[in-house]
Amino acid sequence: MSTVPEAVVVERLSRNYGAVQALAEVSFGIRQGEIFGLIGPNGSGKTTCLRIIATLLRPTAGSVTVFGLNVVRRATEVRRLISYLPEDAGAYRQLSGIEYLRFMATFYSRDSDERDRLVETGRQISDLGSRLSDKVATYSKGMTRRLLLARALMTAPRLAILDEPTSGLDVTSSLELREIIKRYARTGTTILLSSHNMLEVEFLSDRVALLRQGRLIETGTPSELRQRHNASNLEDVFLKVSPPTHTRR
């Protein structure tokens, strides 16, 4: 067993929305410094799970700790350690990219030197070069996502939670974003991301958890899962552990 304390521990986590059970007794752990991919089809509970870990939603049952802190009881402390990039996040379109980063930095620090350092880090992560002087309204979807990712990472969070970070992006933009995430993970930040694109997550994540209809159906490294199920990729693993039927959502 690893002696490094886990970054995230999810234990028997359940969440209902009225009669809908979005998560049912889900348990998994994320090690410090790893890229962990939560994968599953639409409606499998990924966003619900990420929002609970990010302290934005309360569990119906079960518990989550982030670096040993309970996300319900110690939410304020947890928020200081994490950053969360929602799937549908947008940036202020009338600001330039650099103005947006400066504006967001004001939420993190009152010290102008520190704010400058954050913005400089964000500038480097975004890799947008001179386009940072242009209004966000002129950016492509891929550029906007890079800016938002830079905002989420510039504060050097201990845990970055990224909901579908490449959603809606073309192959090249997705690749660029994945490269940024991979590069950034080498700095020691733990990264939790979700995606319904199993092949993409396979190449990005150290370990993954597969969700289906709110239940955890597999967890492990991509190669462990491929071997365990004699599958050629994670999509294949998913189909083997959860064959489609007409009665399912």
Ligand code: ATP
């Ligand atoms: P997607 O990939 O489509 O974003 P997801 O895997 O992130 O899906 P969730 O958004 O967590 O899944 O949704 C899980 C289930 O909970 C779905 O059945 C969804 O309809 C339901 N659900 C989510 N949010 C709410 C809500 N606010 N009220 C009622 N039901 C909800």
